[in-house]
Amino acid sequence: MRVLIVEDDPHIAELLRDGLTEDGYDCDLARSAAEGAELARLFPYSLLLLDVMLPEGIDAGYHLGQQLREEGITALMMYLTARGTVEDRVEGLEAGGDDYLVKPFAFRELRARIRALLRRAGGSAQNALTLPNGWVMDLGGRELHRAGVRVDLTRREFALLELLALHPERAFTRDEIIGRLWSGDACVEPKVIDVYVSTVRRKTEDRLIETLRGTGYRLGRA
Amino acid sequence: MRVLIVEDDPHIAELLRDGLTEDGYDCDLARSAAEGAELARLFPYSLLLLDVMLPEGIDAGYHLGQQLREEGITALMMYLTARGTVEDRVEGLEAGGDDYLVKPFAFRELRARIRALLRRAGGSAQNALTLPNGWVMDLGGRELHRAGVRVDLTRREFALLELLALHPERAFTRDEIIGRLWSGDACVEPKVIDVYVSTVRRKTEDRLIETLRGTGYRLGRA
DNA sequence: GAGATCCTATGCGCGTCCTGATCGTTGAAG
DNA sequence: CTTCAACGATCAGGACGCGCATAGGATCTC
Known part of the structure; x- marks a missing residue:
């Protein structure tokens, strides 16, 4: 999960990066709208954290977001600002923003909102598992x-593949799989697998x- | 679409609940901040309507909202208050509120603001949701x-389809749907779905x- | 009080799940 | 290299459970 932070105040920028890094996101930092635009065009970020007031102007963050949207950047965008009037919030949301946070804010709130956004964004984030050969498993x-084709799996089939995909390196015996996927009182032949x-x-x-x-099964490679 | 109303004045509370119920929302009522906190932690509301002045204190509504935000509750929050000074508004928005309404208010205004809020949160820029096969849902x-044909849906039917349409990628179990659409005091069989x-x-x-x-339901494709 | 809506209950039909049998594959011993 | 046994792959078929659709009563609305 890659995040771009566009923030000119070094103190806040550090704070954001450290916190988000700790939460497991990969963060890049830009100190101006220009730098932010360049990075956003280069890399496929999942989320852009945009300070509204940047060296380029009092609304530079909004303009950056709007411009990137028009260029087809679909990343989630969250604005950070010190101004919290309703008009301000509406302006931000109409500029293509997905959420809005008023400084000063608790980091816990930022974390919660980011998680909510990523979750809302649909099958992304933790809900999607990428498998070999371009297959994607949407757990939600x-x-x-794969490549537009959709394969319908039954409950058992899906559960089996999910188990293997969640532990790609591990090999499972048939009995292990049954122990994990079947309820305790179920007794089925190992050959069902x-x-x-x-x-x-x-x-x-x-x-x-x-x-x-002689052992069992494992998720395929490459 | 589930709404929690936290309001101690029984008259206003009734008014809100009746009006919103008629609009198709499922409402729960709390008469104090404590009760509101409990419900908000228990159920997945889409919107919290918080009166600012509650039995617990003159700012109890703000504190409740702020506390819930810090706990990671991402529901939309709208404050209701009789005091309309600038300081007051800022306080509310800094407490994690998404919007703000000053009493006395016209119900029409409340309705419009709620719809605007939910619309933005849902990511759609319009008052209508487009579904597969050319269907269009008029949220108002x-x-x-579809193609000039109009289909009337009842409240429940509409709410169900709206939930699925707002999360087109997601699969829902029957119990999840009930948790999201039915108010807390309702206990219905999952088969209702x-x-x-x-x-x-x-x-x-x-x-x-x-x-x-074996799982549940999901919005159809293409 | 009439009509709409909401929820429960009940068969019916079909998909899913599991078993057992048959065929194909692998790997090691002779 | 050949042979053979163990293991895995696949198929067909039956039992069961799940979802579908209707009817019908309770509840709400006007």
């Missing part, structure tokens, strides 16, 4: 797609699931 | 159009709502 929407592996392979027409002979 | 009029899905499909003669067997 319970679907699997073979069947689901088979149907997933047939539906995707791909060997997303790798066989470890 | 509780109706659905089936009935509404059924009637929406019959009225539209289209599978706007997709079934995920």
